[in-house]
Amino acid sequence: MTLVTPETRAYARWHLRLGWWALAGWLVLGLTLEGLHGLKVGWYLDPGAETRRLLWTLAHAHGALLGLVHVAFGATVLALPGAGWGRLESRCLTAGALLLPLGFLLGGVVIHGGDPGLPVLLVPPGAMCLAVGVVATARRVSRAGV
Amino acid sequence: MSGWQEVALLVLAAIGVAAPLLARVRRPRARVAATTLTLVGLALLVQHLPRRAGRPTAPDDRPRVALRDDAWTGSDACKACHPGEHASWHASYHRSMTQRPSGESVLAAWDDVTLTAPDGARWRLTRDGERFLAAVDDAPPREVVLVTGSHHMQVFWVADGRPRLLAQVPFVWLIDDARWVPRNAAFVRPPELAGAPPSETGRWNLVCLRCHTTDPQPLPLSPGLDAFDTRVGELGISCESCHGPGAAHVAANRDPARRYALHLGGGADPTIVNPARLDALRSSQVCGQCHSISCEPSQAEWQAWAAQGFQFRPGDDLAATRALLQAPLDPEADPLAATILRMDPHFVEDRFWPDGEVRVTGRELSALVRSPCFQGGELSCVTCHALHKAPDDPRPTRTWADDQLKPAAMGDAACASCHQTTAREGEAHTRHPAGARVGCMDCHMPHTTYGLLKAIRSHEVTSPDVGAARAARRPNACNLCHLDRSLGWAADALAGWTGRPAPALDDDEREVAAGPLWLLTGDAGQRALVAWASGWEKARAASGTWWLPPYLEHVVRGDPYDAVRIIAWRGLRDLPEARGAAIDPVAAPAARAAALAPVRERWPAAATDRGEDDGARVLAPGGRLDRARFQALSERRDDRRVDLIE
Known part of the structure; x- marks a missing residue:
């Protein structure tokens, strides 16, 4: 059994911390969205704000889910400390967790009818980073010989 | 599937x-x-498989709903990029002007209802799930295939049996009153037509679809116009009616780079027409496709329209493909006018006041173009009307949809945007105290246009002129609020303000209040407008209501026009004297007289209690009605033929 080194522990702690804080932040957004529903805020609920509603719902869902992904990633690192964890998966997962939900959130601030605002352009690179990070993590886990 | x-x-x-x-x-x-x-x-x-709404039992009997060609796309394609605009259009009465019958679209009572038409025919209306059936006498029931109207009244169409030819159920459902009336009773039509069966078969295929559907084509199959292959792009007035065919716009804007260049650049998209970006004339002509008195310029062009649909597209000059008609028509100088008057000698009087002002609703462009604000300014339909509810419009969608007015147009702001100096003059211009709730439109766009059993504002912007209105036999702006004052009172007031001499008036016009005078002696068009004004909140605030019952009772009891009686009944029914009385304005005369007895009994007591003494209201000292003068005036009722073609 491979012992968890301080570097690996720090590596895992970064993702656990990021994951839990992301979860906290995006769940607060979820509460905010519920409040907007409860108060029937037209800027969010009017038919013309359908795009904003969709984007912010996506931001909330992706942000919270990616927070959980980071928690799971941190736990995986601690479970498999000898898998040779590197920068690629860490940075890609981190970039994905930031770019994806922020792209949705900011893209919904200013909308053009059925089109989101320009910040939505953060979403595609975020999705790419996430995909690369997940594949890299899967490869690490596979090669760890669990 | x-x-x-x-x-x-x-x-x-x-x-x-x-x-x-x-x-x-x-x-x-x-x-x-x-x-x-x-x-x-x-x-x-x-x-128990759910039946789909509107599934045809005889699919060939009703008009086809299909896009004409690849240039058209249908309103569903607009929703993804324009969700707000699509939603407000969907909530509008334009969208629901024609619908397939369904539990949602049919607002009328239809559960085993039996109605007797003026010609004695008994109609039985029954429902089988989402199918609405109408049977006359012992004939087998026919299925309703289309519903027109959703705002004020609904009309129902059944398949005639000949190809795609529609016939009308001869009753109209009045939505606000939640009741049926015979078809002819819902319109100001000469009384001699009341008992005749309305011959509306084929009218939908040739007339109604022009303005109740998108991209219509009648497609007659026979010279006798008794068989059709009628096709419409969409039922109701949808996006492409005002924006033009949209397929090229949809295709071009699949490119996100193009969309964002337009979003961020703020320029117009050349692949679609936005009426708000057109000049005042072209923009208003988009509405004028339907909201004008117009026709095809020749028989050949009428046949072309019947075979191919409209050639006009939003942004075009409507006058290039349509004759926009104004009164008077000159048959000597204009062959089209001669043809129109030969086919319908009453064409002008059925649509225009004698001075050429439009008197029927739904023809607003014809009135607007006569206005100085249009001729010399930038006034257009979209100055006041918003065809899509603005995101910052706080009103409920239903309220906006009623007249599709911008919030600013609900008050004086629309006028004040140009007439700033006049707006600053305040009471010096209006001659009404600030708290009187009198707006620009009350004087300059009075309710002198008739349609749909109510009065609407004239869309010809004018200044109050008792003499000009009198000469045109039209109620004037002043007395439509001040029903309890005489024409002489209004004429003298205007003369004092403007310095222009007051017109010559007869004794009755000087002594008798305008409301009673018009209700007793006016023609059916005047009586309809004044009966409506008697229930109008602003007129009631200015004139009071206590004096109204005997006049409205007189109209409901004895007016020969069903529509005038219905309007007067609406004004009467919420007055204390009529409370609890089961009055049916289209019942037989004896039944009406009996139902109105409580009104006659209650009013003298109420009036006497007030102790009013006002000869201008045809009242004698002590508040009693001057029966002799009332009778003399009512015998002078103007019974000229009035047939208002809405």
Whole structure:
């Protein structure tokens, strides 16, 4: 059994911390969205704000889910400390967790009818980073010989 | 997916579930029982499959709904990029001007209702789920295939039996009153037509669809116009009616780079027409496709329209393909005018006041173009009207949809945006105290246009002029609020303000209040407008209501025009004297007189209690009605033929 080194522990702690804080932040957004529903805020609920509603719902869902992904990633690192964890998966997962939900959130601030605002352009690179990070993590886990 | 495909899918699914169960049953009896149960269950399931709304029982009997060609796209394609605009259009009465019958679209009472038409025919209206059936006398029921109207009244169409030819159920459902009336009673039509069966067969195919559908084509199949292959792009007025065919716009804007260049650049998209970006004339002509008095310029062009649909597209000059008519028509100088008057000698008087002002609703462009604000300014339909509810409009969608007015146009802001100096003058211009709730439009766009059993504002912007209105036999702006004052009072007031001499008036016009005078002596068009004004909140605030009952009772009891009686009944029914009285304004005269008895009994007491003494209201000292003068005036009722073609 491979012992968890301080570097690996720090590596895992970064993702656990990021994951839990992301979860906290995006769940607060979820509460905010519920409040907007409860108060029937037209800027969010009017038919013309359908795009904003969709984007912010996506931001909330992706942000919270990616927070959980980071928690799971941190736990995986601690479970498999000898898998040779590197920068690629860490940075890609981190970039994905930031770019994806922020792209949705900011893209919904200013909308053009059925089109989101320009910040939505953060979403595609975020999705790419996430995909690369997940594949890299899967490869690490596979090669760890669990 | 078709119904048969649905059933086939269900059978396959049932077999898939039943087969493994049957395979486990070894005894033959049990296998037979299981098979029977499966089949019975299957039959029950098929029986209870939800029926789709509006599924045709005779698909060839009703107009086709299909896009003309690849240039058109349909309103569903607009929703993804314009959700707000699509939603407000969907909530508008434009969208629901023509609909397939359904539990949602049919607002009328239809559960085994029997109605007797003026010609004695008995109509029985029954419902079978989402199918609405109408049977006359002992004939087999026919299915309603289309519904027109959704705001004030609804009309229902059944298949005539000849190809795609529609016939009208001869009753109209009044939505606000929640009641049926005979078709002719819903319009100001000469009384001699009241008992005749309305001959509306084919009217939908040739007339109604022009303005109740998008991209219509009548497509007559015979010279006698008794068979059609009628096709419309969409039922109701949808996006492409005002924005033009949209397929090229949809295709071009699949490119996100193009969309964002337009979003961020703020420029117009050349692939679609936005009426708000057109100049005042072109923009208003988009509305004028329907909201004008117009016709095809020649018989050949009428035939072209019948065969191919409209050539006009939003952004075009409407006058290039349509004759926009103004009164008077000159048959000597204009062959088209001669043709129109030969086909319909009453064409002008049925649509215009004698001075050329439009008097029927739905023809607003014809009135607007006569206005100085249009001729010399930038006034257009979209100055006041918003065809899509603005995101910052706080009103409920239903309120906006009523007249589709911008919030600013609900008050004086629309006028004040140009007439700033006048707006600053305040009471010096209006001559009304600040708290009187009198707006620009009350004086400059009075309710002198008739339609849909109510008065609407004239869309010809004018200044109050008692003499000009009197000469045109039209109620004037002042007395439509001040019903309890005479024409002389209004004329003298205007003369004092403007310095222009007051017109010559007869004794009655100087002595008798305008409301009673018009209700007793006016023609049916005047009586309809004044009966409506008697229920108008602003007129009631200015004139009071206590004096109204005997006049409205007189109209409801004896006016020969059904529509005038209905309007007067609406003004009367919420007055204390009429409370609890079951008055039917289209009932037989004796029944009306009996139902109105409580009004006659209650009013003298109420009036006497007030101790009013006002000869201008045809009242004698002590508040009693001057019966002799009332009778003398009522005998002077103007019974000229009035047929208002809405």
